[in-house]
Amino acid sequence: MKVSAAVASPSPRSTRARDKLMHAAERLYAEHGFANVSIRMVGEAAGQRNKSAVQYHFSTRDELIQAILARHAAAMDTHRIPMVAALEAAGEVSLQEWITCVIEPTIEHHIELGTPSWYGRFLAQTVVEPSLREYSVQAHLRTPSFRRLEKLRPSRRHERDPEVGARSAAMIRLLVVHMCAELEGDLAEGRADPAGAEQSWRRLGAHLITAICGLSTALLENA
Template sequence: MKVSTAVATPSPRSLRSRDKLMHTAERLYAEHGFANVSIRMIREAAGQRNKSAVQYHFSTRDELIQAILARHAAEIDRLRAPMVAELESSGEVSRRDRITCVIAPSIEHHIELGTPSWYGRFLAQAIVEPSLRDFTTEASVSTPSFQRLEQLRPPRGQERDPGLFERYASMTRLLIVHMCAELEGDLATGRVDPAAAERSWRELGETLVTAVCGLSSALLDQEGDPAAG
């Protein structure tokens, strides 16, 4: 059953229900794992008495998950846009500048979400689920700010192994997604003091930038092309 939600402007009440279902789903998935949460559990935890509420708003479980992913991607895009604009207007863009511009917006988004948040652990599961993996990556790299950032990368020369850059990109994504999920989990369980959340997020951001710069220079630097990554 495919129910389009785009035919008519939905009522404020309908939008609130949709929103509540998304937040509830994200939280339950993050805390219990995709495997242990049914559509029914989401509906009940969201206080929805209409038994087909999830189907009405999202058709399928995957569409519900994709809507959550797309919303976060849009918020991260909003945070990245001014950072990219600043790079675009500056004369020289270093590798570290570009890598910071990949990582910092996600970190800032986590800080905005507050503690506890659920997005990080939710995303970490989406990116390893076979049916969602491609969508999850695409939702992030297809945003306007990410595309503009890609334009700032110096053109890559002839490569000995053309698959290497793709691997570097995968590794970068993995590190960001899963390390953020780890800190989010540590904050939620109190393993890391929630009072120090903002500082912990920024420290993780710095560590990730350093780590990805290290990856980049180890994997991509060849003689005469040290700025390629």
């Protein structure tokens, strides 16, 4: 049985409502944390009169959060895909080139979001929330570009000790997520000049690449 286009595709009105709910939820969770924000608060902040608007569009809070994560992961994927293609064409990939391909798409996405933005602080909330941590990680690792990038990883010596590999990944993830959240907060709250936001983001990106190269090298050498 064929599903009609009207049923299969959400209406423009429904799409707008979903977008408003996602933006409102991202901001509220970023500023107040998950424990302090109710589904009803999200609907009210999004201007939805129906008290069940969130449940209508997303069924559950976690589904709403997953949709926000997926949207940002897809946006970063558009930056990473051409970078991965260039590395694939080059053949041999250095550790710094590989890490640059991990970090730069994240930085470019933050720049595109403008100031103020809430994604960095929202993501920082998800990676420390037990019920959401694994999904927040996989939402990024399972993107098409990251799966291709994994095949280009220049050194797999850590596979001899899976514990070291997992710990290294966790250290890198937390460093990137929380440093981005900190800069985003500084820009949003005036502790850093919003006029120089792009330069601040690019400087952070360069520092993260340097720090992660050093961290990765040290861990691999001692694996």
